[in-house]
Amino acid sequence: MWALSGQPNEDIQKNSVAAFNKLGKGTMNVTFFQNDAYKTKIRTAVGAGQAPTMIYGWGGGILKSYADADQVEDLTSWLKDNADFKDKFLDATWGSATFDGKIFAIPCNNTQPIVMYYNKTQFEKAGADLPKSWDDVMNLVDVFNGKGVAPFSLGGQSKWTSMMWLEYLLDRIGGPEVFNAIFANKSDAWSDDAVIQTGQRVQELVKAKGFIKGFSSIAADSNADQALLYTGKAAMMLHGGWAYGGMKSAQPDFVKNHLAFSNFPTIAGGKGDPKNTVGNPANYWSISAKASEDEKKVAKAYLTDGLFTDKDIDAYIASGGLPVVKAAQSKLAGSDNPEFLQFIYELSSQAPNFQQSWDQALSPTQADALLNNVDQLFLLQITPEKFASNMNATLGK
């Protein structure tokens, strides 16, 4: 199997495989790759029929393209036979691995909803309350700009960071149905009024100087956007659940005493349930259809007996993440970060809809165009209507 390098997951994965190999049910070998390098390499390997037995991934559009090309095993009937095993996982995690009612991957790692982070110190200085609704957000923009603090930190150069705003706004305004129609490639699905309104709200926020000056030259991969929040240059940030761990290792004191978090604010008149969330429900393991029967057997044995042992779950929680299994909940209270993990658990397990990140959910062709157009929308280079028509042109591709 191939997995991603980088701590803490690399060690947890290594230990998990080593423990499994001692069980005598077969031997797994694991090789680690860097994130971006892996994404290109795995695709080439799968295309060339050289995939590892277990394929690590993010579910969504890419997994669907593997499934359509019969490159990954259909696990539906196997999961039916092992209902107890299937029941271990958080319910919200299966959606991104299921196409036409067939399941092609098993969730792994942590669940990563997108969260609003706040710098409490800046809120106290400004005498402001955490925002509950979009109107609060717009008022806070003026408050913080008046104090010389940027309202929102944003690593806009990475593009997917800006996209997170659209994901939440569209869900709050139009409900999950709008994106579901897009996902189903219904013609002109992007022209839905909720999409236009989403674009307008974003551009209002940009024009009101809601995002830090120069946001489009800030890259998220260097964590500069997180640094802006904990250094107090920005008061708020919309970011993935993983940013908590990043800030914790960079500024433990800030995270302990000055960080607050909440779900995305509500929007008056919006159709979406305010409990809905967006982000990455999980990472996934698929089994290569090209592997031999023996290899597949060992892989399945690893999934049932090696994945998410008690020790694995403890290790993930200790690293500040929330493993995607139900058994994790009882362990949260005793962890280092009970408050945050409990919040993430409730957010992901009680969300009526957990929308997977758009760039993962859509086909790669659509995702590339999406990121490009999102960027232009934030730069005010295109209108929301133009955004919609550009994206309509990618439907079905």
Added chain:
Amino acid sequence: MAALASVAGAPDQTSESRRVGEAPLDLLVLPALIFFVAFALIPLVGVVALSFTSWDGISAITYAGTGSWTQVLNDPGTYHAIWLTFKIMIVSWLVQTPVSMLLGVFVAGHERYRAVLAVLYFLPLLLSSAAVAIAFKSLLDPNFGLSAGLHLPFLSQDWLGDPTLVFFVVIFVIAWQFVPFHTLLYQGGVRQIPASLYESAQIDGAGRVRQFFSITLPQLKYTIITSSTLILVGSLTYFDLIFVLTGGGPGNATRILALDMYLRGFKANQMGAASVIAVILVFVGLALALGIQRIGGRDRAASQLEGL
């Protein structure tokens, strides 16, 4: 007479020996030819073939006729990328040529301080494009970069996030990286110019500026052509630097052809469309190289040291 006879016989002899040598010479070309066919021609044919197919890199390759071509040629993004590629090419040439020529003339002298400066100028040449791009990306960060480090607020611009500004930043970083190489070329070129030319010019009372325009510049003609070819054709391959520095953004403000090809192929998984861009790139590169050769090659036979 004997001498004459042998001279008269000489051409025959040489043509004879050439004929004898022909067969082995052709055989000697063979290994290079095999490699050229295997690693240049066959992939090229493959790319042309791929441009008529639709392939996402995973499923089966299906014939798509001219589908990818019409898709790419109807996409305004393609023309934006072509226009941007040429813009970067021309502006890079306009910036790099005078700078590296003047630097090259300057460091061609023999004083010790010039040698020390020359070493400093050449440092960027030793760094890989990826390292250069990562370093500049950090330096240009509006909140934590050079401006914060040196407390110079005017440096805190939206360097990589402003669609207009980013173009000049890219030109600057490219120049920073490649000017040293071209300086080296010009330094070598200047050192080839015989000192006697300058001595006689001095006797005739020509000043430094006059010497530069009347002697140095004409004598550097072939260096200029070599350097320009490398800058112009090389500009088609600025991919790595721009990819790391801006990723083609903001929006598509720096999405040049080579980057467009990569993103279409490996991010959007449209190998057919990416192959179309690759074919366009090959033609642009070929046309450029041939065009420059023609400009430079017209009086190829003329002596470079006329009058000596």
